[in-house]
Every structure is written in structure tokens, then in C-alpha cells.
Amino acid sequence: xxxxxxxxxxxxxxxxxxxxxxxxxxxxxxxxxxxxxxxxxxxxxxxxxxxxxxxxxxxxxxxxxxxxxxxxxxxxxxxxxxxxxxxxxxxxxxxxxxxxxxxxxxxxxxxxxxxxxxxxxxxxxxxxxxxxxxxxxxxxxxxxxxxxxxxxxxxxxxxxxxxxxxxxxxxxxxxxxxxxxxxxxxxxxxxxxxxxxxxxxxxxxxxxxxxxxxxxxxxxxxxxxxxxxxxxxxxxxxxxxxxxxxxxxxxxxxxxxxxxxxxxxxxxxxxxxxxxxxxxxxxxxxxxxxxxxxxxxxxxxxxxxx
Amino acid sequence: xxxxxxxxxxxxxxxxxxxxxxxxxxxxxxxxxxxxxxxxxxxxxxxxxxxxxxxxxxxxxxxxxxxxxxxxxxxxxxxxxxxxxxxxxxxxxxxxxxxxxxxxxxxxxxxxxxxxxxxxxxxxxxxxxxxxxxxxxxxxxxxxxxxxxxxxxxxxxxxxxxxxxxxxxxxxxxxxxxxxxxxxxxxxxxxxxxxxxxxxxxxxxxxxxxxxxxxxxxxxxxxxxxxxxxxxxxxxxxxxxxxxxxxxxxxxxxxxxxxxxxxxxxxxxxxxxxxxxxxxxxxxxxxxxxxxxxxxxxxxxxxxxxxxxxxxxxxxxxxxxxxxxxxxxxxxxxxxxxxxxxxxxxxxxxxxxxxx
Numbered sequence: 185x186x187x188x189x190x191x192x193x194x195x196x197x198x199x200x201x202x203x204x205x206x207x208x209x210x211x212x213x214x215x216x217x218x219x220x221x222x223x224x225x226x227x228x229x230x231x232x233x234x235x236x237x238x239x240x241x242x243x244x245x246x247x248x249x250x251x252x253x254x255x256x257x258x259x260x261x262x263x264x265x266x267x268x269x270x271x272x273x274x275x276x277x278x279x280x281x282x283x284x285x286x287x288x289x290x291x292x293x294x295x296x297x298x299x300x301x302x303x304x305x306x307x308x309x310x311x312x313x314x315x316x317x318x319x320x321x322x323x324x325x326x327x328x329x330x331x332x333x334x335x336x337x338x339x340x341x342x343x344x345x346x347x348x349x350x351x352x353x354x355x356x357x358x359x360x361x362x363x364x365x366x367x368x369x370x371x372x373x374x375x376x377x378x379x380x381x382x383x384x385x386x387x388x389x390x391x392x393x394x395x396x397x398x399x400x401x402x403x404x405x406x407x408x409x410x411x412x413x414x415x416x417x418x419x420x421x422x423x424x425x426x427x428x429x430x431x432x433x434x435x436x437x438x439x440x441x442x443x444x445x446x447x448x449x450x451x452x453x454x455x456x457x458x459x460x461x462x463x464x465x466x467x468x469x470x471x472x473x474x475x476x477x478x479x480x481x482x483x484x485x486x487x488x489x490x
Numbered sequence: 491x492x493x494x495x496x497x498x499x500x501x502x503x504x505x506x507x508x509x510x511x512x513x514x515x516x517x518x519x520x521x522x523x524x525x526x527x528x529x530x531x532x533x534x535x536x537x538x539x540x541x542x543x544x545x546x547x548x549x550x551x552x553x554x555x556x557x558x559x560x561x562x563x564x565x566x567x568x569x570x571x572x573x574x575x576x577x578x579x580x581x582x583x584x585x586x587x588x589x590x591x592x593x594x595x596x597x598x599x600x601x602x603x604x605x606x607x608x609x610x611x612x613x614x615x616x617x618x619x620x621x622x623x624x625x626x627x628x629x630x631x632x633x634x635x636x637x638x639x640x641x642x643x644x645x646x647x648x649x650x651x652x653x654x655x656x657x658x659x660x661x662x663x664x665x666x667x668x669x670x671x672x673x674x675x676x677x678x679x680x681x682x683x684x685x686x687x688x689x690x691x692x693x694x695x696x697x698x699x700x701x702x703x704x705x706x707x708x709x710x711x712x713x714x715x716x717x718x719x720x721x722x723x724x725x726x727x728x729x730x731x732x733x734x735x736x737x738x739x740x741x742x743x744x745x746x747x748x749x750x751x752x753x754x755x756x757x758x759x760x761x762x763x764x765x766x767x768x769x770x771x772x773x774x775x776x777x778x779x780x781x782x783x784x785x786x787x788x789x790x791x792x793x794x795x796x797x798x799x800x801x802x803x804x805x806x807x808x809x810x811x812x813x814x815x816x817x818x819x820x821x822x823x824x825x826x827x828x829x830x831x832x833x834x835x836x837x838x839x840x841x842x843x844x845x846x
Contacts, residue, residue, distance in 0.1 A: 236687050261689040270680025289688040333684075 187250040189214045189341050189372040190235060195244035197230050204230040206396035207244070212374065212389070214340070217367040219383040220376045221473075222393035223481050228376045231393070232345050235374070236266050249340055262290070265334035269346040271326050272333060275319040279310065279329050282318060283336055290337040297336060304332040308362065324355025331359065341372045348379060360385065380474040390473065394481050407476055417452070418443050420465035430455045440464070510760050517767045524771050528789040536560070536611045536618075538580030538783070543570040546589040571641050574603065575807050575817040580611035580783070598634045603641055606806035608781040609651040612638060641811055642727055653718035654805035655778035655798075657733075658740050661711040662798055663769050665741045666748035668703040670765050673749075673843070674758040686844065696749065696840050704741055711737050727812030733805060736818075739825045740801030746832030749839035772796045777803070797828040 190212035197205040205227040212218045220228045233239035235248055237257040246253045249263035266272070273282050280301060287297040305311040308328040310321075318326060327347065334342065344363065348356045364386055367373050377383060383390060384404060391401040400407060421440045428434070432446035446452040449468065456463060504510055543564045544550040553561050562579060564570045570582040584601040592598035600619060604612025616636045638646045673696075676682040685695050715733075718724035726733060751764045775789060776782070776798035782790055793799045804821035807813050815822060 238683055238686055258689050258691075261687055264687065266683070266687045268680060268683065270683070272681055272684030274681060286684065286688065289685070289690050 188212060188247070189216065189249065190218075190374070191245070191247040192231075192235075193245040195231070195234060195246055196242045197227075197234055197239060198242045203396050205234070205241075208393070208396075208398045210391055210398060210401055212372060214372050215367070215370055216389050217363075217373045217375065217387050219387035219390045220374065220393060221380065221383060221390060221477055225395075226393040226481075227396040228393055229345060232266075232268075232343055232374065232376060236264060236343055237261055263340045265337065265339035265342045267327075267331050267334045267342070267344045267347050269349040271318075271330050273318045273326060273330055276317060278315050278317050279305070279321070280314040282329065283333050286333050287336045292337060300336045300338070301332065304335055305329075308332060308358065322355075324351045324358075327351060327355065327359065331362065335366075339371075341374065342366065344373060344375045344377075346377055347375070348377065348382060380472065380477055384473050392477060392480050399480050400476070404473055407473065415447075415449050416443065416445055416469040417449060418465075418467040418469075419456070419463060421456075422462045422464050425461060428455075428459070507757070507760055509755055510763055513760075513763045513767045517763070517770065520767065520771050524774055528774060528785050536580060536614055538608075538611060539578060540611075540615065541570050541573050541579035541582040542585060543567050543582070544585035544589070545587040546585050548590040549585050552590070567641075570603070571811055571813070572817070574605050574641075575811050575813040577605065577607060580605050580608055581615050583615070593633050596633050599637060600634060601637045601639045601643070603639055604646055604651075606651060606654075606810040607777070607803055608783040609646070609648060610781055610784050612646070613648075640725070640727070642725065644723065644725060647722065649718060649722040650724055650810050651781070651806065652779065653714065653722065653724045654809045655776070655802035656718075657711040657714045658737065658798055658801040658805050659773060659776070659778050660714050661707040661737045662740050662744045662801065663773075664710050665700075665703040665707040666744050666769065667762070667765050668706060669699055669745065669748035670752045670761045671758060672699055672703065673752040674756070674761045677756060678758055692844050693840070696836070696843075700745060704738065707741055708734065708737060724809070726809050728808035728814070732808045732815065736801060736804050736808065736822075736825075739822065739829060740797060740805075743797035743801065743825050743828035743832055746835030746839065749836040749843070753839035753842040772798050775799070797825055797832075800824045800828075 188211045190210075192211070193209050195205055195208050196203070208227070208231065220231065222228045230239065234241050234246055234253060237248075237253050237260050240254060248260045251257075251259040251263070253260055272286075274285075277285065280298075283301050283305075284294060284297050287300075288294075292300075301314070302311055305314060305328075308331065310325055310328050310332075313321060313325065318329065321329065331347065347363070348359055351359065360382060363373060363375070367386070373386075375383070375387065388403060389401070390404050390407060391398050392407075393399065416435070419442050421442075424439050425437065425442055430444075430446070430452055431448070432444050432452060434442060434444050436443035444452070453463070453466075504514075539560050539562050540558075541562050541564055542550070542553065543566060544553075550563060553563075562573070564573065564582075567584060570579075570584070573579045574582050582603040582605070584603065586592075586599060586601075589598050589600065602612050602616045602619070604610075616638045619636050620634050640646050640650060673682070676685070682695075686692060715724070715726070719726075747768060748765070751761050751768075755761050755764065771792075773779075775785075775793045776796045777785075777793060778798070782793045782799060785793065800821040804818040804825070807818050807821075811817070
């Protein structure tokens with residue numbers, strides 16, 4: 185049986201007294217697009233640093249591509265690629281010089297590097313800029329080069345730490361589509377981002393981190409279903425709605441229209457029927473990942489376990 | 491008003507870095523104390539032995555009869571140079587045949603060879619001889635002409651003393667500063683993560699950087715040497731390979747400082763101010779601009795802690811006296827010691843550097 189792409193057991197990473205990551209466990213299968221979400225300081229970047237062998241865990245077992253990140257760190261690095269919000273590029277070197285330099289550290293020969301670079305940079309629409317020094321490129325173009333740099337060695341697992349940060353919508357869309365295509369080609373991708381819309385579109389597995397812990401982990405669909413118990417419902421009735429007594433919260437109420445937050449939709453509808461209120465129109469809203477994210481992290485802040 | 495707001499913000503940012511504040515206060519204190527106390531103290535008298543290679547027996551006899559306590563006689567010029575290289579004498583003089591007789595005729599000449607480690611003594615001797623010989627400043631007739639020379643007979647100038655020291659200084663400081671700047675910059679930019687995430691041995695990253703900085707430092711040192719030779723008539727009397735080897739040894743003796751500073755602080759600005767606070771006193775204490783022997787005793791003791799002192803001394807002997815490694819063995823052993831300690835420190839620093 186093929187091992188997991190990533191296997192994390194009871195990972196802790198402390199910086200002196202700061203518990204950056206405080207006992208997390210999760211697995212990522214090969215071919216997954218796994219999104220790691222969380223507010224600033226949740227421990228996402230520290231987790232990525234441990235997984236990419238840039239930081240040593242305080243305790244716990246962490247395997248990437250089947251190799252231990254401490255004992256077999258070099259083998260781990262052979263299998264991974266990293267793209268972060270901070271560009272891993274040298275400003276005074278050209279696009280191609282950067283790519284050749286980093287790729288040669290993976291023992292690739294120049295011919296292979298150039299062949300792969302032409303293919304990748306063309307896909308990202310920047311091949312014509314290959315001889316331009318990086319400092320002269322726009323932020324979006326730099327990030328495309330940065331992604332190409334990480335992909336030339338053809339890693340099995342790609343870590344994308346906030347890859348769309350600070351990019352314009354066009355560059356964001358190009359990179360998003362590119363990430364989706366990579367995943368479709370079978371690459372395992374670990375994505376951290378603040379843009380939850382990206383996660384909704386791309387990820388097949390999501391972990392939400394807060395205060396160094398994973399507070400929820402599942403597929404985006406399951407997470408939505410799980411948190412669906414609180415639903416936003418818009419109701420239009422045939423007559424003005426009077427005073428109501430039900431388990432929920434009225435968000436808006438004007439004459440025949442009302443927007444409510446309910447825990448159990450069926451129970452709410454039953455209550456309306458019992459009050460002889462006839463429903464003309466009803467519309468429910470699926471909670472977005474953003475709703476779930478905000479709910480979970482605010483519950484944690486309030487000390488409520490979800 | 492906006493100007494003050496910006497200034498206040500900058501000052502506040504500066505004050506938040508404890509290391510920066512400490513080193514910014516330490517630097518002027520060290521500088522003032524250093525410049526106030528370490529300037530040459532023994533001006534006006536020659537302390538140490540004076541060596542003579544005299545082909546004039548009468549001159550030799552006269553000095554011996556006069557019982558000049560700090561005079562030593564050698565049987566050959568090589569013996570004299572050997573004594574200069576071993577720091578057994580502070581100045582050497584080559585007295586030609588018939589010197590005494592020529593004095594009476596007013597055409598006597600004497601070659602004074604300064605010790606490269608302390609040329610002041612030679613300069614002083616060159617000034618004292620004519621007076622002692624009875625030259626009158628008012629008369630145009632000089633009984634003795636003093637030639638201040640290098641061992642090959644070429645005219646000595648103070649740059650012969652300074653050039654080797656400046657070479658060592660440029661190479662050592664350039665590499666240590668360059669290394670600290672290069673590593674901290676890569677960490678700030680994030681490219682260090684990019685290097686560390688590749689499957690190479692992480693030691694290669696620092697060694698690669700050391701090699702690049704060493705090449706840069708050597709090129710700069712060679713430029714110093716080239717200018718010294720072209721414009722100031724400095725000659726390399728010893729081996730060029732010994733010169734380069736000594737420069738490399740000097741660089742490695744100090745490289746650990748650059749790495750440990752880089753490992754201790756994350757910001758490039760703080761690393762730079764720390765390096766300056768260390769390298770600036772080193773520049774003055776190591777006898778680059780004026781001889782260590784002329785400094786007060788306490789400053790001489792301080793100079794011993796800086797590898798630059800030994801590198802500059804060894805380079806001077808190789809360049810201006812043309813001696814081989816056997817004459818600079820003490821300097822080389824001390825530099826090797828520094829290089830070993832420095833490499834150990836660099837290893838510890840590097841481990842700290844890659845830990846997160």
C-alpha cells in the first residue's frame with residue numbers, strides 16, 4: 185500500500201514559551217489538494233516550515249513522502265517544492281538564471297532544466313521574459329517565476345504558502361487555474377491562504393487551525409454540512425409577520441419579509457405552520473467556508489468548542 | 491511637524507532593538523577611549539636593539555668602545571635581515587667599508603633598514619645619525635648621508651609599512667562583513683529558505699558563501715597591492731603565494747565572527763553595527779596605521795587578541811623582508827589557532843543559523 189503523502193502525529197513546535205503548534209495530527213493522501221486555514225498566528229506557517237524541514241519539531245512524528253523530516257530530511261527535500269509569499273528569487277539574476285541555479289541544486293542537467301522551463305514558463309505566459317532580470321518584472325510575473333522555480337524539479341508534493349498574496353485578479357486567476365491543473369495532473373498540494381474563496385474552488389480537504397491546534401478537518405462539503413445546523417433562511421409570507429416565538433435569531437424583518445438564523449430548519453418551518461403563517465417563498469443559504477472559518481475561530485476565541 | 495514624526499518613528503524603531511542600542515552606545519565609547527590612548531607613546535627614543543652589519547672595522551670598534559648597550563653586530567647582511575624578521579632588533583644598519591674615512595671626506599653613506607613591524611625606530615635612527623655625526627643643519631656639507639632603505643636597497647617609505655596591513659585589513663573585514671550581510675540579507679528576503687529547502691547539504695550554503703566572499707576579499711586585497719606597487723613603489727620581496735596563503739589564513743581566522751553575529755541577530759542593520767563595533771577597534775589596535783610596539787603596553791596586550799595583528803605582521807615580513815614561512819612561524823601558528831577556533835565558532839553559529 186502506498187504511504188501517505190504527509191503524516192503528522194502529535195506535532196508540537198514551541199519557540200521558547202510560545203506554543204506555535206500545539207499537538208496537531210493529520211494525514212494528506214497523494215493527489216490531495218489540502219488547504220490549511222487559520223487566522224494570523226494560528227500556526228499554519230510554522231506547520232509548513234516543519235513539513236518542509238525548515239524548522240525542527242519540538243516533539244511528534246512527521247513524515248513527508250514517507251520520510252521522516254528529522255532523520256531523512258534530505259530525502260524529504262528531494263520530493264518537495266516550496267512557494268511562499270516571500271519570493272524565492274534573486275532580483276539581480278534573470279528569470280532563466282534563477283531557474284537554472286535552483287534546479288541545478290537538484291542535480292538536474294541544463295538541457296532538462298531548459299526544456300522544462302520553456303514548457304512551464306510558456307504555460308504561465310512568461311517565457312518571453314526569460315532573459316529579463318527579476319527586479320524588472322511585476323509582482324504577478326515574479327510569483328509566476330517563483331512557482332516555475334519550485335516546479336522544475338517536478339516535486340511530488342508542493343507547498344504553496346499564501347501564493348496569491350498581493351497579486352492582481354488576473355494573475356490570481358492564472359495561478360489559481362494553474363494550481364488546479366497541477367492537482368488534476370496528480371500533484372499533491374498543500375495550500376495555505378487567507379482567501380477562502382480559493383479554497384472553496386480548489387481544495388478537496390481543509391484543516392482549520394487556531395491557536396496552534398487543528399479545530400476542524402474535513403472535505404469542504406462535509407464541513408459545510410456539519411456546520412449547516414445554523415442556517416440563514418429568507419422567508420416571504422402572504423401576510424405581515426407578527427411576533428414570533430422560535431429557536432433562532434431574526435436578522436431582518438420587514439412586513440412580509442424576514443431573514444433569520446435557525447439551528448433546525450424543519451423545526452422552524454413547523455413552528456411557522458403552527459402559527460398559521462403561509463410561506464410564499466423560502467430561500468436558504470449554504471454556509472460558505474468563510475462563515476465556517478469565522479464561526480470556528482470566533483467560538484475558539486469565546487472558549488466554545490465546536 | 492511631519493519631519494519630526496518621521497524622525498521620532500525612526501528613533502522609536504531603533505530604540506526597540508536592544509542590540510542596536512547597546513552597540514550604538516558602545517561604538518563611540520570604544521572609539522574615543524581607543525583614539526585617546528593608543529597613539530604612539532615612545533616618540534623620541536629608540537627602545538630595543540639596533541643591529542649593525544659593518545664592513546668598516548673602525549666604526550665597529552668605535553661603537554664597541556663607546557659601549558652602546560643596545561647595539562648588536564652581525565657578520566652578514568642576511569644575519570641582520572634574519573634578526574629583523576625575528577624581531578630581535580628594531581632597526582638595522584648596513585655600514586659600508588671606509589665609512590669612517592668617508593665621513594672625514596664628507597661623503598659617507600649608511601643604509602638604515604627599518605623593522606617592518608616598527609618603522610618608526612628606523613625613521614628616528616635615520617634622523618639621529620646625521621646629528622650624532624656632527625652634520626650641521628646650517629651647513630650644506632653633510633658628513634653622512636643616510637639612506638632609509640628596504641632590504642633590497644630600494645628607498646623605504648611609510649607605505650611599505652602600511653600596504654601589507656591594509657591588504658590584510660581589507661581582505662579580513664571585507665569577508666567578515668560581506669558574509670554577515672549576505673546571510674542576513676538572504677534570510678530577510680526569504681531566499682535562504684529557498685536554498686535550505688533544496689536537497690543539498692546545508693553546510694554547502696555557508697561554505698559557498700565563504701568561497702564567494704573570500705574571492706571578493708582577495709580581489710580587493712590584490713587591488714590594494716597593485717596600487718601600492720604602481721603608485722607607491724611597494725615591492726613584494728617574498729613569495730606571492732605566501733602572500734595569498736597568509737591572506738586566506740587571515741580571512742579564515744576571523745570568519746567565525748561574521749557567522750556567529752549572523753546567527754545571533756536576524757536583521758542586516760543590527761549585524762552591520764555589531765560588525766563595525768568589532769572591526770573598527772581591530773583596525774587601530776592591530777598596528778595597521780602605526781606600529782603596535784609604539785603603543786602603550788595595555789594597547790599592545792589588546793592587539794594580541796586580534797588575528798589581524800598577526801596577519802599584518804606576517805605579511806609585512808614576507809612583502810618587505812622577503813622571508814619565508816620559517817621566519818613567520820609564530821604568526822602562522824597563532825593564525826592557525828584563530829582559524830581553528832573561528833571554524834569551530836562558525837560551525838556552532840551555522841547550526842544555530844539553520845535551527846528554527
